[in-house]
Structure formats: structure tokens, C-alpha cells
Amino acid sequence: MIAQPQRQAGSVSVVEVSLGDRSYPILVGRGVAAEAGSRVAALGVRAVGLVTDETVGPLHGGAVEASLSAAGLRVVRATVPAGEGSKRFDRLDALCETLLAGRLERGDAVLALGGGVVGDLAGFAAAILLRGIRFVQVPTTLLAQVDSSVGGKTGINARAGKNLVGAFHQPALVLADTALLDTLSPREMRAGYAETVKYGLIGDPDFYAWCEAQWRDVLAGGAARDRAVVESCRAKAAVVARDEREDGDRALLNLGHTFGHALERAVGYDGARLVHGEGVAIGMAQAFRFSARLGLCPPEDALRVERHLATVGLPTRPAQVPGGIGTAGTLMDAMAQDKKVRAGRLTFILAHGIGRSVVVRDVSPDDLRTFLEDDLRT
């Protein structure tokens, strides 16, 4: 008798994103990337545009391509430079031409193998190639697994700001292989952790407390890491299912992001100085400090958030960004270009406490400026 390959029971968790005829599963677990071929073939796809970057490609590209080929899928490979600089129109143009030259058809798919940049760029290409073909995410960073690969936001940056050009294009499948995270640097893991703990801060004080207790195991790997990814995907899926296009409370997911994006913009998206998750960490700490200052949130909650992020090794203050980030005016100008601006008014995600975030649509520019001026001094 020939032995069948063993599948460990319970090793793969499935989180369903419920969006009617655009619903899709997120598979979480060690080794799920090896199922890419069979899972994508089951979608009825014949050819796959495998998009990765120069860092991830050599690490994991061969295995994913082999899985796709073994399932009888034709693979069109496209590799982009690693880093935020690939989220540009000219890179999108080149990527689209590469995939079209590979003769992808309407029934085919684009598969993103990489972090948030690859997912955002490849997903946007999938959204606009032939006016939209299917999209599969195989996120390789913690940040992408818990955040950017779920929910259908895709896009590139503009001179005027980050993610200002893009599309809502839901994936047909997400394979979050937690074993792929073993190759991440500690800094990347921490940055992804910031987006993980965010779900606790938004609406789940128990998950936040669990994070405070388990963060070392989340970063180290094993069952705690899988659980953190599953809980994060569940939290995000619930919000996305309620409000796919961010007309309402999907905006809560932007906790820390209005501040964070302004910081990223102030450093010119220089990842050596500040990666996205670090910007979000500072931004979440700022959102809680600002909430406390406005009397919305108990000051002890703001302190507790700041203490936990600092314990993990994340920055919590703009002054910690190497080289500084300019003045309050610099940050306010950057915020004025944010997509979340409505009718010229700034929308912030603030908090009544840990796990009690709220959308505040009409923040006073004076309050904001005074807060930022003080916050930049400390």
C-alpha cells in the first residue's frame, strides 16, 4: 500500500469573509501555501500571474510556482522591486504589460506572493486587467496576513499621498501560511504586530489583554501566532462584511492610520526610518493620547497602550523617528490630503477606551494643532 500524505487535524483554520457572491475563505496555518495549486485550480483558473518581489521571490517563489505547475496551471511570473517604491503608476504599467504579454485571460487569476506592497500592487493589477480578473493572496508578512490581504483594498501611491489611487477588488482566496513568517526580521514582525493588536484596541478588550500576555509567543511562532492571525482576520472580516466600501464603520480599521500615514509621508515613505506598522504604532499611541486630551478616554488607557507597544519594542512617539518628522504644520498638511477627509473636515478614529474606538468626523483643527505641537515635544 502506498501511504497517503498526512494532514494534521486542526492545523488549518478557515475564516470566511461574507460578501454575498464575492465571499471568500482565508486559510490560516503552517504550510497552507503548498495548497496554492490545488486551491487555485479549483477556482477554474487555467493560468496564473504569479507576482512577487525580489526579496520574497527567491525565498518562496519556487515552491509556490511548483505547486501551481503541479496542478496543471500555466504560470506567468512577474517580479517587482521590494519596497513601497513599487506602488507607483510606472510599476503598475510594467506589471500589467508583463501579465498581458503572458496572455492572461478573463477567467485567469493574479496571485500575490509577498507583503502589503506586492498585495496592493498585484491586487490593483488584477482589478484593472481586462476590467477585472480573479485575485489570490498569499501574504508573506504578518502585517499582510492580519490586515492588507483581507478586505479587498488595493492600490498605489500618488505624489499627493499614499494609497490615493486604487480599487476595491476582493480576492477569491487568501492563503495565510504562518510558516512563511519564520523568515521575517524581528522589526517586520513587530510592525505586523502593531496591526494585530489594533483589533483589540478597536473593539475587543479581551483580545487586547490576550495580546499583552501572549505577544512574545505571537512573535516567536507556534499556536499563539496562528491564533493571533485567525482572530485578526475574523475581526477584519466582520467589519468588511458590514461595510465593504468604507461608507461607515470600516473606517474604524484606520485606527492609528491618519497619524501614521502623515508620519510616513513626512519621512518620504523611507522604510529605513519608518515602516508602515511602526507608523501605525505611533499613530495608535497618538490617537489614544489625543482621545485622553479631549476627555474622551481615561488617561490610564492611553498609558497602558503606550506601555505595551513600547514593551514589544515599537515606537510610540514621533520624536522616536530617526531624523525627526518636522512640525505640527507638516503633519497637518499631510493629513489634509488623506482619503478620509470629507468636505474638508478631518475624520479621526479616536477611542473612549481600550476596545472602544469611535469614528469622530469633525475634529477641531485647533485642538489637533495644539495636541500635535505638544506631542512632538515629548
Place this chain on the structure above:
Amino acid sequence: MIAQPQRQAGSVSVVEVSLGDRSYPILVGRGVAAEAGSRVAALGVRAVGLVTDETVGPLHGGAVEASLSAAGLRVVRATVPAGEGSKRFDRLDALCETLLAGRLERGDAVLALGGGVVGDLAGFAAAILLRGIRFVQVPTTLLAQVDSSVGGKTGINARAGKNLVGAFHQPALVLADTALLDTLSPREMRAGYAETVKYGLIGDPDFYAWCEAQWRDVLAGGAARDRAVVESCRAKAAVVARDEREDGDRALLNLGHTFGHALERAVGYDGARLVHGEGVAIGMAQAFRFSARLGLCPPEDALRVERHLATVGLPTRPAQVPGGIGTAGTLMDAMAQDKKVRAGRLTFILAHGIGRSVVVRDVSPDDLRTFLEDDLRT
């Protein structure tokens, strides 16, 4: 007593495109562009990105801008070069940056004032700016009024082929001002007429017969022109409402387009040699000749179509394209890149007769080659 402005009863027709919460009206009539300001303001928009080209801008841009401003809307103007060359990534990039620099927000709108190129480019920009803002069409060519401004197809060209990159993004409003057509050249009017008569050929033999009788008045203006625009919009709206994303019989609207796109590609999209509507005219004649040859359609119907198009002054044979269009092989290669290719098979819109078009999904490459070889000789 102060006299109220008069509105001639019956001068404006409204065609509704029924797409659930994305339904929108098409207003057809002489002078409806003057209503742009009040109609767009009624959508709740505060600022408008007014996109036009270097030909249309000087003719009609001032009047539309004045109408928008008079309604209290802030106008961000963007002008692109006239012609198919503007449907490129670098032009899209520049347009997006211009509109973002003008601080358009999520609740604002892009208004396309121009022909198909401006509509396709500006509509695509609206689809991807801030992941999608509202879009208003004020088509200024007959072709755009009867075809490209209705149905939500937007996009740009790729090196691999025409319209291979884009989005489905329905407008919120279409203002088809038939008085604007008075400035068109006879060649442009004829090109647009090809798309008009197409609706008769697809599914309405009575409208086709009406076109045969009334085509001079359609081109000359007046009530026949308005009726031709209204009937065309109605026909297209009905198809789009049934099949928004072209999963099924929306493909019928591509009658003449698989052949036509291949011809356009063969001349390098050189509008001096062949404009889109002329390609469609030849393509429709080819589709009927090919249908007759395959025994699908009575030969006399193919002759009748060819005769009418020629009477109007439209080309019906590839050999009529100045400079020639290459061999059957050239055209077949161009067709192989068509979006309508599925699983490597060519889909054609063929006909059982006038007003009886059908989608044929599995055309034999041998039949096609033999037909093209003969067709190129005549």
C-alpha cells in the same frame, strides 16, 4: 410678474439605466449640457474634475464650466491631448495627479466632456481615484452618445491591445446634448452612425429599417437625430441592465468589434487611416459576410448591410483602409489578444440575419483564416 424660463415640453428624453443602487438617467436633447451644474449639484457633489481635450475644451468647456460654477461647484479643470494616444498609463497618471492636486474628495465627481477617449480615460480615473468617486458623462460625439458613454466600461490601451486595462464604473448621470454634435465633421458623424445602426443589426430589424430610411436626417440633426440617440441608448441600457459585466449577452454589443479592433490594431490606432466607428463598420460587414459564409445568415442580409453602410459613406472592406492592413495572419494574431478570448478560443458576434445577432463561442480558426484570406482580396 417675473417670467419663468420656458422649458419646451418633450424636448428632453430620459432613458433610465436600471442597475439597482447604481441606476442612472441618460438625458437626451438639444441643450441638456447647460443643465450640468444643477444636475451635478443635485448629486451632493461639491467639487468637479472637468476633464476635456484640446479640441472640445475650446468649443464647449467654457459653457459647461460656467454652468458648474453657477451651481456653486468648485471646478478642477484637466485637459488632455485629443485622440486615442491619451488612453495611456502615463496620461492616466498625470490626470490622476492633476485631480488629486485639486483636492477632489470621495464625495466629489469627475465630469468627462468629450468623445469616447475622454470618457474612457476620465471614467477610469474616476474609478480609481480614492478607490472610486462619482462620474458624469457629457459626451460630445455621436459615437460617445450612442455607445461609449453608456454602460460603465472605462479604460486605457495597452501595448498588447486596445482597452485591455480598465474598470467597470457606471456614471451617475449622462447628459447627451445632441446640439453639441453640430460641430462634428461628417466623418465623425458617420463613424458614430456605425454604432447607431449596430443596435438595429443586433436585435431590432425595425430600427434598422428606420435607419435605412432616415439616416440622412440622423446625420443632419433634428428630431431624427434625437430619436436615433434615444433608441440607441435604450437598446444599450437594456443589454447593460441584463448583463452589466459582460458575463453573457452584453457581448452582443461587440458586433463588428472583434474584426474592427483587429483592424485598428493593424493600422497602429492611426485615426487618420481608420477611426473606431469605421473599423466597426467594416467589422459589422465582415461579421455578416462571415455569417453568410458559415451558412448562419442569408447572403442577401449580408449584402443589404454592406449596401447601406456604403450608401452612408462608411467603409465595408479591409481593402478600403488607406495603406492596407496586412495579411490574414496579422489580423488573427491581433484577435488572439482580444479580451473576448476565453480559454484560447475566439468568440465572435455573428448573425442569423438582420436584427438576429448571436454570440458564437467556438469559431474554427481554419474557417476564420480562409474567410479572412478571401475577404482581404476583395
